[in-house]
Amino acid sequence: MNDILEFTAEERQQALTLYSEVREKIASSLEAGDEAMLRRQLFETMEQQQLHRDAFGLNPIVCSLQTAQLVIDEIGLRRDAVLAVMLRPCVDAGCVSTDEVGTHYGPTVARILHGLQRIKELYSKEAVAENEQLLRSQGENFRNLLLSFAEDMRVILIMIADRVNLMRQIRDTANDEARREVSQEAAYLYAPLAHKLGLYKLKSELEDLSLKYMEHDAYYHIKEKLNATKQTRDAYISRFIGPIEEKLKAEGLTFHMKGRTKSIHSIWQKMKKQKCDFEGVYDLFAIRIIIDCPKEKEKQQCWQTFAIITDMYTSNPKRMRDWLSVPKSNGYESLHITVLGPEQKWVEVQIRTERMDEVAERGVAAHWRYKGVKSAEGGMDEWLAGVRQMLENADDGLKAMDQFKMELQDEEVYVFTPKGDLMRFPHGATVLDMAYHIHSKLGNVCTGARINNKVVTFRQELHSGDMVEILTSSGQRPKQEWLSIVKTNRAKSKIKLALKETQQKDALLVKEMLERKLRNRKIEQEESVMMRTIKKLGYKEASDFYRDLADEVLDTNTVIDKYVEVQQADRGTAVTTAATRSAEEFVLESTPMATINMPASDDVLVIDKNLKGIDYQLARCCNPIYGDDVFGFVTVNGGIRIHRTDCPNAPEMRRRFGYRVVRAKWSGKGSSQYSITLRVIGNDDLGIVNNLTSIISKDEKLVLRSINIDSNDGLFRGNLVVMINDNTRLEALIKKLRTVKGVKQVERI
Numbered sequence: 001m002n003d004i005l006e007f008t009a010e011e012r013q014q015a016l017t018l019y020s021e022v023r024e025k026i027a028s029s030l031e032a033g034d035e036a037m038l039r040r041q042l043f044e045t046m047e048q049q050q051l052h053r054d055a056f057g058l059n060p061i062v063c064s065l066q067t068a069q070l071v072i073d074e075i076g077l078r079r080d081a082v083l084a085v086m087l088r089p090c091v092d093a094g095c096v097s098t099d100e101v102g103t104h105y106g107p108t109v110a111r112i113l114h115g116l117q118r119i120k121e122l123y124s125k126e127a128v129a130e131n132e133q134l135l136r137s138q139g140e141n142f143r144n145l146l147l148s149f150a151e152d153m154r155v156i157l158i159m160i161a162d163r164v165n166l167m168r169q170i171r172d173t174a175n176d177e178a179r180r181e182v183s184q185e186a187a188y189l190y191a192p193l194a195h196k197l198g199l200y201k202l203k204s205e206l207e208d209l210s211l212k213y214m215e216h217d218a219y220y221h222i223k224e225k226l227n228a229t230k231q232t233r234d235a236y237i238s239r240f241i242g243p244i245e246e247k248l249k250a251e252g253l254t255f256h257m258k259g260r261t262k263s264i265h266s267i268w269q270k271m272k273k274q275k276c277d278f279e280g281v282y283d284l285f286a287i288r289i290i291i292d293c294p295k296e297k298e299k300q301q302c303w304q305t306f307a308i309i310t311d312m313y314t315s316n317p318k319r320m321r322d323w324l325s326v327p328k329s330n331g332y333e334s335l336h337i338t339v340l341g342p343e344q345k346w347v348e349v350q351i352r353t354e355r356m357d358e359v360a361e362r363g364v365a366a367h368w369r370y371k372g373v374k375s376a377e378g379g380m381d382e383w384l385a386g387v388r389q390m391l392e393n394a395d396d397g398l399k400a401m402d403q404f405k406m407e408l409q410d411e412e413v414y415v416f417t418p419k420g421d422l423m424r425f426p427h428g429a430t431v432l433d434m435a436y437h438i439h440s441k442l443g444n445v446c447t448g449a450r451i452n453n454k455v456v457t458f459r460q461e462l463h464s465g466d467m468v469e470i471l472t473s474s475g476q477r478p479k480q481e482w483l484s485i486v487k488t489n490r491a492k493s494k495i496k497l498a499l500k501e502t503q504q505k506d507a508l509l510v511k512e513m514l515e516r517k518l519r520n521r522k523i524e525q526e527e528s529v530m531m532r533t534i535k536k537l538g539y540k541e542a543s544d545f546y547r548d549l550a551d552e553v554l555d556t557n558t559v560i561d562k563y564v565e566v567q568q569a570d571r572g573t574a575v576t577t578a579a580t581r582s583a584e585e586f587v588l589e590s591t592p593m594a595t596i597n598m599p600a601s602d603d604v605l606v607i608d609k610n611l612k613g614i615d616y617q618l619a620r621c622c623n624p625i626y627g628d629d630v631f632g633f634v635t636v637n638g639g640i641r642i643h644r645t646d647c648p649n650a651p652e653m654r655r656r657f658g659y660r661v662v663r664a665k666w667s668g669k670g671s672s673q674y675s676i677t678l679r680v681i682g683n684d685d686l687g688i689v690n691n692l693t694s695i696i697s698k699d700e701k702l703v704l705r706s707i708n709i710d711s712n713d714g715l716f717r718g719n720l721v722v723m724i725n726d727n728t729r730l731e732a733l734i735k736k737l738r739t740v741k742g743v744k745q746v747e748r749i
Contacts, residue, residue: 005051011059015046018065022082025072029079037104038083041090050093056166056173060089063165070161074202080105081154084112085162092120108152115155156193163190164202167209183213198332201361207265215268222264222271225278233261233285240341241287247308253301254292261285283338286348290357298353299324305351306335313339316346326414326422331359415466425462429487432458435470436491443491444498445472457714459485477502481712507546514549517556523564533563604668607632607640616640618674622647625674627727632662673723675705676730682743684716691740692720695733701725702733719749 007015019042023035042061045051051060068085071077083105090096091113098117102110163186170179187210194203212219237259248255262270262284270281293301302324309315321336335351352360413425415434425433431451435458436443448457450469462468478498486492518525531542537559539545548554607614616632622644624630629645633653642664643650654661682688689709696704702722709718724730730748737746 005053005059007046007059007061011062012046015059015062015065018062018069022065022068022072022086025069026078026082031079034079034083034105038086041087041096045090045093045095048093048095050095051089055178056170056175058166058169060092063162063169064089066169067158067162067165070165070202071158074164075157075161075199077154077157080108081112081158083109084116084154085158087113088116091117112152112154112158115152116158119155119159157197157199160190160194160197160199160202160206164205167206167213170213179213183210186210187214198328198359204263204265208263211265211268218268219264222267222278226261226264226267226284229284234259236342236345237285237287240347243312244287244289244309247312248289248305251304251308253305255289255305256292257287257289259285259287282346283348286350288350288352288357291351291353293353295353295355298355302335302351302353306337309339309349309351310337313341313347315339319348326424328412332356334360413462414464415462415468418467418469426487429462430458430485431456431460431462431468431470432482433486433488433491434462434468436486436494437488438470440494440498442470442472443494444478445474445476447471447473447476503543503547503550506550507543510546510549514556514559517560518563521560523560524567526567529563529567529570533559533566536562536566604666605630605642605664606667607662607664614640616642619643619647621649623674623676625676625727625730626666626672626725628666630664630666632664633657634660634662671725673703673725676722676724677749678720678722678734678737679745679747679749680716680718680720680737680743681745682716682740684711684714685742688716688740688742689718692718692737692743695736695740696720696722699733701729 019039023030027035046061053059054063064085068082071081071085087096087101087105087109091098091101098110098113101113163182166182167186170182173179186206191203191206191210194200194206208219241257241259245257262281267278267281267284270276271278274280289305291298291301291305316338319336319338321334323333324335327333333352333356336348337351338346338348341347413427413429415423415425417423417438423434423437425437431449432443432446434449435446446458448455448471449460450456450471451460451462451466455471478495480499482495483492486495515525534542534545537545537554539548545554549556549559605616607616617639618624619633619641624642624644624647630642631645631650632640632642635641640662643653680692689707693704693707696702702724705721705723707718707720709716722733724733734746734748737743
């Protein structure tokens with residue numbers, strides 16, 4: 001909205017009340033002069049009438065004070081962060097600059113405000129309505145949003161609180177489109193981020209409100225069901241925790257217990273995943289036992305509580321989660337067990353201490369203490385550093401967002417080195433990820449691993465509890481396809497760096513080789529001529545040209561011919577003959593046989609009921625041959641194309657164009673030759689290709705047209721193109737090829 005904001009009497013009173021409450025909560029952390037200066041700037045901004053309402057008609061001063069309350073109550077931040085939140089509308093209105101804020105309140109407040117200003121600039125751009133463009137826009141926004149915490153992590157914590165407050169305030173807005181966009185961002189971007197940072201309460205609220213605004217009926221259906229069953233649920237919780245309380249008190253433990261109902265969003269996700277109704281979700285609530293004890297006795301008393309409960313109730317070992325021995329990367333510590341309670345109902349029990357509960361409720365923010373920022377525990381620093389590196393190197397915001405979402409997997413994998421060191425990886429990480437995590441040099445020469453004394457390839461996914469020993473080879477070097485094998489950003493960035501270095505070395509070697517060949521051919525070398533040759537061959541960058549030469553995509557002799565042509569054109573002499581080549585540089589290539597559309601007359605195809613002699617073509621999508629079960633398909637041009645009945649396109653043709661399908665069957669002798677392609681996969685053993693080709697060459701009625709083999713990771717994959725008479729001979733050939741030692745798979749394509 002562009003209208004100048006005029007405070008209503010209600011808004012003015014609300015702002016004054018909120019200001020008093022916030023001031024009282026942070027009074028102990030304020031410095032001399034803070035309160036008087038802050039009050040003056042806020043009220044001057046209110047009186048100068050330079051503020052504007054947002055797209056929902058909300059008052060920015062009131063919103064900033066509401067966010068400040070959230071930042072204090074739910075996240076636990078104090079002076080610097082709260083002052084930045086409260087001064088934000090003043091800076092937005094131009095009543096005070098970030099430099100002035102730095103002078104009066106210190107550099108930390110100014111740094112946080114600068115980060116918040118960067119976020120404002122992102123969201124001041126006009127929103128894009130198209131879904132794909134909107135998603136890409138969100139990706140760029142999200143990338144820049146996360147990059148802003150390179151200045152101060154508290155910027156992200158404030159933005160999460162700000163989004164929670166906004167979601168609370170837009171319940172009755174008439175701007176449905178804007179509310180939906182805000183809800184999508186809350187669910188897709190902010191809730192996963194809040195989860196990763198351990199802000200579980202705010203994460204649940206963001207998810208619930210997003211569901212409420214985007215899937216109204218589902219939200220209220222579950223809410224009504226929860227309200228209807230609340231009395232029964234509370235009574236059951238009381239019956240369940242009563243005996244446990246008696247046992248724990250008898251053991252002398254100091255604790256308190258509470259029941260926690262799953263969030264509406266969580267219940268909805270379970271209903272969708274399990275494809276059941278509300279009544280089918282059995283674990284609607286969890287019991288939380290919070291122990292009050294010194295830090296040195298935390299593990300002892302948590303496991304003691306665990307033993308008491310599992311003695312009383314049967315536990316489900318598959319649903320046991322031990323984040324006490326190995327905390328999550330965001331510092332979360334707790335024991336989770338699911339036991340069979342009264343009336344044969346499964347109940348989840350969470351066991352933690354007061355300190356652990358504070359971290360669980362406030363996440364990484366629990367490490368902030370009034371002034372300054374302490375290093376986050378549980379690997380958070382390492383995680384943040386990895387995300388920063390990924391974002392700064394990303395060329396595309398959407399890809400960066402996808403990468404980040406991958407890092408937010410709930411499951412984490414814990415593996416051991418041969419020395420017993422514990423390492424944590426995201427779900428889906430591979431042996432190659434672990435090798436690069438240890439050291440880039442180890443990753444570059446990794447060939448596989450020995451996991452629990454079993455040798456595996458570097459593509460093998462890691463699983464919790466694995467003992468992993470990395471295997472290497474001095475002849476190994478990184479390849480482009482490794483980028484699709486690894487899952488962590490750390491490994492991806494190291495592979496890209498290694499590939500870049502390898503390409504530079506290869507380019508130098510290829511350049512030397514090209515210069516040597518020019519000297520051998522007695523051709524004068526000129527750098528300017530070579531650069532024009534590279535341009536003539538269609539390359540904008542010399543690095544791309546030398547890379548293709550190194551990869552043998554470009555033939556050296558082709559380059560030399562073009563070089564001579566450019567050189568002679570420069571000197572005004574015509575090229576009369578091709579440059580002389582040595583005999584060993586010639587390669588004999590067989591002339592490919594013509595594609596067969598119509599078989600010889602010995603092979604007869606009967607179409608429909610009893611029609612013969614009709615023109616037809618054999619479909620290239622499935623390449624039918626004599627003896628195959630086939631059918632005809634009338635094309636738009638009126639011709640008939642013959643397909644195998646197991647053609648991958650057959651179901652769709654029958655479904656959409658059943659009226660154009662005609663019956664067909666083979667008749668005659670089957671003496672024509674047909675081209676078929678076989679895919680062969682096997683171990684890359686010495687002589688295996690010769691064994692395959694010798695089987696074909698021994699059969700006089702078979703002709704091998706071409707063979708294309710690609711070897712990788714100790715396996716070979718190849719395509720054999722063979723001319724053959726009928727499918728009976730084809731089946732016999734496939735059986736023979738399968739008997740070759742090392743062959744794992746032979747199939748017709």
